[in-house]
Amino acid sequence: xxxxxxxxxxxxxxxQQIQDKVWKLASSDxxxxxxxxxxxxxxxxxxxxxxxLPQIKRLEHLRExxxxxxxxxxxTHGRLAWFLSxxxxxxxxxxxWRALPSEGGGTFGTVLPSPEEYLEAEDAVRRLQDALAQITxxxxxxxxxxxxxxxxxx
Numbered sequence: 775x776x777x778x779x780x781x782x783x784x785x786x787x788x789x790q791q792i793q794d795k796v797w798k799l800a801s802s803d804x805x806x807x808x809x810x811x812x813x814x815x816x817x818x819x820x821x822x823x824x825x826x827l828p829q830i831k832r833l834e835h836l837r838e839x840x841x842x843x844x845x846x847x848x849x850t851h852g853r854l855a856w857f858l859s860x861x862x863x864x865x866x867x868x869x870x871w872r873a874l875p876s877e878g879g880g881t882f883g884t885v886l887p888s889p890e891e892y893l894e895a896e897d898a899v900r901r902l903q904d905a906l907a908q909i910t911x912x913x914x915x916x917x918x919x920x921x922x923x924x925x926x927x928x
Contacts, residue, residue: 777898780864785905788857792912803854804910810846810858811906814839818899825893830873832892839899840865857909861902868895 791797799807817838818824824832840862847858871891872884887895 777864777894778901781861781898781901784857784860784864785901788905789908792909797853799912803850806846806850807854807906807910810842811903813842814899814903817842818896824896833871833873836868836895840868864898865895
């Protein structure tokens, strides 16, 4: 299954959980999801912008996407953490990519991705951006407070 499809399934599940009121978004999770979405949009732009970049810059942007997701994941728990973890897993192939030729040396198992693989990964990130926008557009559970927030209020 390609990255786009994995992210699409992940997004559909998240949207269904919110619609079914299984996932009641806490205000702190909503803020983190909004921040994550904005940072992802800063990193991976529209298709024409990304395709105009040299491959090394495109890879840099995709790696930064992984960093954004990892940092956000470290700052939350529960369903948002599970969603972000799934997103990281979907984009895992990017970790094995390189943009430079080996020039006779070892590559630590990395590979040169094709232009189609770059496009696939960037499309997956754009779908994540859209999913986070959908997640944050849903109502926030007013009684839901992040566990860390409860500890600070005590």
